Amino acid sequence: MRIVEKGCAGGRTEGILFYFPSISEYKMPQDYDKDAYPEPPRQTPVVDKKTALPNTSLIISKLFYYSVDLPVTAFRDAIDSIRNKNKFHYYHQRFRRVPELTECQEGDFVCYYEAEMQWRRDYKVDQEIVKIVQHRARACQQREGGSYVQNCAREYQQFQEVARAFQSRYGDLGAYASARKCLMKQKERMMAKAQEA
Amino acid sequence: MTAMSVLRTAAAFAARLNPLKRANQSSHLLSRAVVRSEQVAVRYESHGKRMFVIKPTEFYDGRFLKLMRYYVLLTGIPLAVFITFVNVFIGEAELAEIPEGYEPEHWEYYKHPITRWIARNIYDSPVKDYEKMMALIQKEAEKAQMRKRELEVRRHMRERGDGPWFFVNTLNEELIDQGHKAVPDE
Numbered sequence: 001m002r003i004v005e006k007g008c009a010g011g012r013t014e015g016i017l018f019y020f021p022s023i024s025e026y027k028m029p030q031d032y033d034k035d036a037y038p039e040p041p042r043q044t045p046v047v048d049k050k051t052a053l054p055n056t057s058l059i060i061s062k063l064f065y066y067s068v069d070l071p072v073t074a075f076r077d078a079i080d081s082i083r084n085k086n087k088f089h090y091y092h093q094r095f096r097r098v099p100e101l102t103e104c105q106e107g108d109f110v111c112y113y114e115a116e117m118q119w120r121r122d123y124k125v126d127q128e129i130v131k132i133v134q135h136r137a138r139a140c141q142q143r144e145g146g147s148y149v150q151n152c153a154r155e156y157q158q159f160q161e162v163a164r165a166f167q168s169r170y171g172d173l174g175a176y177a178s179a180r181k182c183l184m185k186q187k188e189r190m191m192a193k194a195q196e197a
Numbered sequence: 198m199t200a201m202s203v204l205r206t207a208a209a210f211a212a213r214l215n216p217l218k219r220a221n222q223s224s225h226l227l228s229r230a231v232v233r234s235e236q237v238a239v240r241y242e243s244h245g246k247r248m249f250v251i252k253p254t255e256f257y258d259g260r261f262l263k264l265m266r267y268y269v270l271l272t273g274i275p276l277a278v279f280i281t282f283v284n285v286f287i288g289e290a291e292l293a294e295i296p297e298g299y300e301p302e303h304w305e306y307y308k309h310p311i312t313r314w315i316a317r318n319i320y321d322s323p324v325k326d327y328e329k330m331m332a333l334i335q336k337e338a339e340k341a342q343m344r345k346r347e348l349e350v351r352r353h354m355r356e357r358g359d360g361p362w363f364f365v366n367t368l369n370e371e372l373i374d375q376g377h378k379a380v381p382d383e
Contacts, residue, residue: 083288090290091301109338110331
């Protein structure tokens with residue numbers, strides 16, 4: 001995860017793209033990343049009826065199907081057929097990279113503004129990255145059930161790294177966070193590191 | 198007085214005639230007999246006598262809630278119907294990749310048709326907002342720079358005294374008549 005120790009200024013373009021290779025190829029967003037959310041093995045038991053009693057679970061499932069599932073699907077198909085006549089699309093906006101705060105001349109307030117806006121967009125993106133990694137860990141835990149401690153070690157480790165990186169970069173900036181404060185935080189981090197060494 | 202007694206006898210007669218049909222309960226008030234409370238016609242009460250419950254008025258609360266419901270639903274129902282029709286007949290947009298060489302308009306980045314309409318007709322495009330903000334910042338930056346320069350210039354002029362500001366008007370030396378000072382008094 002390229003958020004680790006990369007700092008507030010610079011090194012952003014590669015960050016997300018290298019980690020999620022599927023985004024760099026143009027894929028339709030409906031298909032989720034199959035490697036991140038693997039399907040659990042099917043556990044449908046073989047039907048082996050030994051009694052003459054009726055299978056109540058089958059009855060209930062058929063009841064549910066005819067009373068709830070079919071009407072709802074029919075309604076949705078009806079509405080979709082109306083909607084399909086005028087279909088239109090929306091796109092995901094891509095922003096150009098502008099010079100960072102460190103590359104701005106002193107007193108060039110327009111450059112400061114652009115850098116600040118870019119930093120805010122990157123902040124939002126990083127928040128979403130953390131949410132996605134969290135979601136993956138949670139999904140893995142749900143999938144594995146009791147044995148999540150061993151089987152989900154990779155997801156949990158990734159989440160821990162990402163959360164640590166996020167905390168170290170954007171941690172206690174607060175509600176009025178800005179690119180400048182983030183830069184100052186980075187400076188403090190670097191100073192602390194230099195002092196340790 | 199006599200009218201009352203006539204009414205009373207008439208009521209008692211009516212009550213005696215038809216003990217089952219209790220048409221007018223108030224006739225019992227006129228007769229001198231005491232009303233046996235257990236014999237009062239009960240329909241949906243389970244048991245016990247009928248009570249006259251004294252509670253505080255619900256008139257004002259009821260009126261307020263009725264009026265509130267009325268005014269909220271006056272615009273609420275048309276709005277809900279409109280939004281339902283938009284969602285059913287127009288529907289939300291679908292996410293797609295940006296085709297090659299195509300620059301989407303600024304409203305084509307939103308999903309819901311009403312949001313798109315607002316972004317298209319009411320709001321300025323985010324690019325325009327960005328540029329407006331940058332223009333404002335540049336103007337303010339220029340103003341700040343000019344003010345700083347002015348303060349600097351004032352400081353210099355005040356210090357050196359050779360500028361167009363901060364000098365005291367002195368008389369022209371050539372106007373002073375030095376004639377009578379040429380020779381000392383003796």
